Amino acid sequence: MVAPWLIFFFSLFSFTTLSSASSTYEDLLKSAREPEFFTWMRSIRRKIHQHPEIGFEEYKTSELIRYELEALGIDYVWPVAKTGIVASIIGSRENPQFALRADMDAVQELADLEYKSQLDGKMHACGHDAHVAMLLGAANLLQRLKSNLKGTIKLVFQPGEEGYAGANHMLEEGALDDVEAIFCVHVDHTLPTGSISSSAGTLLGSADTFEVVIKGKGGHAAALHRTADPVLAACSAILSLQQLISRETDPLESRIITVGFMKGGEAHNIIPESVTFGGTFRSMDTEGLYILKQRIREVIEAQSAVHRCTATIKFMDNAYPATINDEKLYNLARSVAVSLVGEANVRPFPRLMGAEDFGFFSQRMPAALFTVGVRNESVGSIHTTHSPYFMIDEEVLPVGAAFHAGVALTYLERKVSLF
Structure with missing residues (x-):
């Protein structure tokens, strides 16, 4: 009916x-x-x-x-x-x-x-x-x-x-x-x-998305040496991602990485246990998208390790091809x-x-x-x-x-x- x-x-x-x-x-x-x-x-x-x-x-x-x-x-x-x-x-x-x-x-x-x-x-x-x-x-x-x-x-x-x-x-x-x-x-x-x-x-x-959770060790801001700060690790990772475009991409090729959100703690004087951020990356050719995907993972994991943190990265199940x-x-x-x-x-x-x-x-x-x-x-x-x-x-x-x-x-x- x-x-x-x-x-x-x-x-x-x-x-x-x-x-x-x-x-x-x-x-x-x-x-x-x-x-x-x-x-x-x-x-x-x-x-x-x-x-x-x-x-x-x-x-x-x-x-x-x-x-x-x-x-x-x-x-x-x-x-x-x-x-x-x-x-x-x-x-x-x-x-x-x-x-x-x-x-x-x-x-x-x-x-x-x-x-x-x-x-x-x-x-x-x-x-x-x-x-x-x-x-x-x-x-x-x-x-x-x-x-x-x-x-x-x-x-x-x-x-x-x-x-x-x-x-x-x-x-x-x-x-x-x-x-x-x-x-x-x-x-x-x-x-x-x-x-x-x-x-x-x-x-x-072509386009894909990524979502990252960086886990560290929380604590009081007065005792930073007892923490592993995921905020610092996340900031370092985000800045390093931009270098994938400015330093690793042929200027005659079109690629983009954008971080659209970042969420962490809620208190002014507390280091949170984790930080979540995410965004999108794009390329005018599908091959370039997969190159970016690999490097995004490597950069985030490396920057997290530098700051004694760990990172979990999730990408879209089906990245959109060009x-x-x-x-x-x-x-x-x-x-x-x-x-x-x-x-x-x-x-x-x-x-x-x-x-x-x-x-x-x-x-x-x-x-x-x-x-x-x-x-x-x-x-x-x-x-x-x-x-x-x-x-x-x-x-x-x-x-x-x-x-x-x-x-x-x-x-x-x-x-x-x-x-």
Whole structure:
């Protein structure tokens, strides 16, 4: 039985049926912008926004997606990686198989919206609610072209992007074993609404986190010689970590180590038994990340030993690899973008140290990540992702849906000459 909160406006839209010969990118965008279609996508996005769920807890989100897929007559496999979904639109033949991916999880919201989050401490501050709405919009468009598809389109609704490596879990379960290439869209607060951006090659960095507990011997500040001070050991270790960048990293390579927190005792005159600190480290290439990981461990353990303390270091279970755009798939997607929004609105993407678990997919198969702009000062869509004030201009939804659909259609059409 469908949960009451899931029962909201849904309609089979009365726009002209698209055929293989006439389904130009402009047709896709025009269809996605029709009032009923746009209202449907917006309602999905707002329902998800009101019920944000963190990694591997996306139960209501998953239920909503399954409801919409069933209404569209699209088969799916669930659960994948606990809450994820992989749906399939199979055309005139099963292969080739191309995947479109949307992440589902959330990250308290301060924006005063009529559809603001109803759960304290959680919000969709990275646009994943919009990603799901856009992919469902693409599913609707593609399902109407099902008989003309020259292969299979997989719709990947992924859990746990925000620090949980959900992409890796889906891959480990074999959910995408038959997929030849994958594409995704991410909202971008730096670009005007509807603009599109990406670049070939390494797009986003690799990332890991570390948490350290340094144990010493506590005591009174008046008798320091009877203690083994973990505060001093932690400070020495933190300062030494910075030298891994300034003295051991090629200045032409991009690497970062950041310590984000440090916690110790509570009294002014007492040396604590232990100190905890942690942070993140990043590299534009995955190999550099593992070099940093080894050296971080060595430096912290050595500095702890110098001060007669011991250190326990914990790293992320699944470090995020660099996100690398396959050049051929990038060129294909860019050509679709130009046809959709015009050459002037397609821009190169500046490489960033930010990480995305889409990198796990790019390690396994040709992959491409593009961003679509949501910046619109007139509606207040100006804040960065993960800001408590983050919001999007919902006019981006038709662009994202048409872009997804256009890339998938073009891949299947050109597959023989591509790979």
